[in-house]
Amino acid sequence: MSTVAEPTLNICHIYPEVLNLYGDRGNIRCLQKRLEWRGLDCTVSELKLGEQKDLSPYDLFFIGGGQDFDQAVLLEDLRAGKGEELKAAVEDGKTFLCICGGYQMMGHYYETHDGQRDEFLGAVDFYTVGGDTRMIGNYAFRLGAESGGSTVVGFENHSGRTFLGSGVQPLGTVLKGFGNNGEDGTEGVRYKNVFGSYSHGPILPKNPAFTDFLLTTALERKYGSAVLEPLADRFEHEAHDRVLERVLHEK
Numbered sequence: 001m002s003t004v005a006e007p008t009l010n011i012c013h014i015y016p017e018v019l020n021l022y023g024d025r026g027n028i029r030c031l032q033k034r035l036e037w038r039g040l041d042c043t044v045s046e047l048k049l050g051e052q053k054d055l056s057p058y059d060l061f062f063i064g065g066g067q068d069f070d071q072a073v074l075l076e077d078l079r080a081g082k083g084e085e086l087k088a089a090v091e092d093g094k095t096f097l098c099i100c101g102g103y104q105m106m107g108h109y110y111e112t113h114d115g116q117r118d119e120f121l122g123a124v125d126f127y128t129v130g131g132d133t134r135m136i137g138n139y140a141f142r143l144g145a146e147s148g149g150s151t152v153v154g155f156e157n158h159s160g161r162t163f164l165g166s167g168v169q170p171l172g173t174v175l176k177g178f179g180n181n182g183e184d185g186t187e188g189v190r191y192k193n194v195f196g197s198y199s200h201g202p203i204l205p206k207n208p209a210f211t212d213f214l215l216t217t218a219l220e221r222k223y224g225s226a227v228l229e230p231l232a233d234r235f236e237h238e239a240h241d242r243v244l245e246r247v248l249h250e251k
Ligand code: GLN
Pocket: 021, 064, 065, 066, 067, 068, 071, 099, 100, 101, 102, 104, 157, 158, 159, 160, 161
């Protein structure tokens, strides 16, 4: 781990003022807190609509969810340069946590239920098509082995149905609820160190194992290796397990 007096990780929150549903910025607090409990620190910066900055100092990006209208507002800004920079950061192995509307933004396009097509980044091989019913509710999924294999509990609310291309993995397999499209049992996407999910709520405080997995990807990329000290977090894990039981048995 780093011995120089610089922050352990630099986190960048993309479009915090637009993609801001369901308290998803709590994910950043959770990342910060689990670093802090281990005596590690981080910086948190924001990158808003109309702003440009060099993304190379950042190790971990967070993009939250937004409604169809909010997503369309971003198109011009993405084309003005931010899109290419984000794609370069993806290819460079930077860690991304992207939720719902922010997840859809990483794919090729989002076609709304009334036929409006937003051409998105194409940073990851998938597309999304809006349906005329929404997929809403508490849900649960199991992460793929390459994403740590733990269970995740969350809340989903989307009309978009996401279909993955052949070169990418789902983030996990649905245990209860809809996930990517309500049809193929997949939830979210994993490509390089991009983690896309429909899980609002925010996802990380309810899923400590997944949070540490995300942090590990960013630390490993930056420092070559990373071993996170175990925390006295029995209550977080018990809360997760209790919620999982409830979600699995909810009618
Ligand atoms: N607009 C998208 C949908 O409904 C994303 C919604 C969200 O981020 N909650 O599919």
